[in-house]
Amino acid sequence: MVFFLINLLFIFSSALSSFAISCHQTLLNAAADTLAESGYLSMALSIHVLSETLIEQCSGVTVFAPSDLAFSKLGLPPLRLLQYHISPLRCTIQDLKTLWYGTKLPTLLFNQSFTITAAASDGQLSINTVNFNESAVSEDGSVVVYGIGEFFLSFFPDVSGISP
Numbered sequence: 001m002v003f004f005l006i007n008l009l010f011i012f013s014s015a016l017s018s019f020a021i022s023c024h025q026t027l028l029n030a031a032a033d034t035l036a037e038s039g040y041l042s043m044a045l046s047i048h049v050l051s052e053t054l055i056e057q058c059s060g061v062t063v064f065a066p067s068d069l070a071f072s073k074l075g076l077p078p079l080r081l082l083q084y085h086i087s088p089l090r091c092t093i094q095d096l097k098t099l100w101y102g103t104k105l106p107t108l109l110f111n112q113s114f115t116i117t118a119a120a121s122d123g124q125l126s127i128n129t130v131n132f133n134e135s136a137v138s139e140d141g142s143v144v145v146y147g148i149g150e151f152f153l154s155f156f157p158d159v160s161g162i163s164p
Contacts, residue, residue: 027143028061034138035065040147042071046082060090060142062105064114064132070150077151083108084156090142093134096125114152128152 028047036044043065064085071077086108097120099105104113105127118126125134130148138145 027141030140031063031138031143031145034140035145035147038137038147040065040067040137042066042068043085050079050082050086060088061144062087062089062091063143063145064127064130064148064152065137065145066151067147067149070148074151080109081151081156084112084114084152087114090144092139092144093136096120128156129154 032044032047035041035047043063047063064087066074066085084107087105088108089105091105096116099116099119101116101119101122103116103119105116106113114127116125116127117129118124118131124131126132130150130152132146132148134146136144137147
């Protein structure tokens with residue numbers, strides 16, 4: 001009987017996990033489509049490529065999408081730079097506005113974080129010295145996407161070999 005209950009619990013949790021993954025992947029793909037329609041085609045393609053990896057690591061994400069112009073200046077960025085533009089936390093603009101200067105937010109790049117470099121209390125909001133539009137390009141369920149004009153290079157670890 002105990003074995004049966006354990007198997008039932010395992011099957012239920014696997015089904016629930018598969019459902020959650022499917023929902024998150026759908027939301028990420030929808031966010032990528034919205035990015036593409038909003039002029040962020042390069043980051044949209046990157047999200048489509050990374051979506052399965054993203055889903056395995058977190059239940060909510062915030063993406064800071066560099067513009068196509070930023071991609072064209074930089075060329076094909078390394079995977080670690082793209083991971084550095086995604087936080088495993090869902091952060092609405094209201095959440096970001098409550099953060100103080102110097103607050104660190106985790107990224108998908110192992111053991112690295114964004115830094116709030118201008119807080120809303122200072123009259124503007126920036127991360128890693130990059131200002132961004134406070135209107136989300138996409139905010140749907142567990143995924144929030146903001147457009148930014150350039151890559152977060154100023155605080156990026158090991159910028160050697162990466163130049164705009």
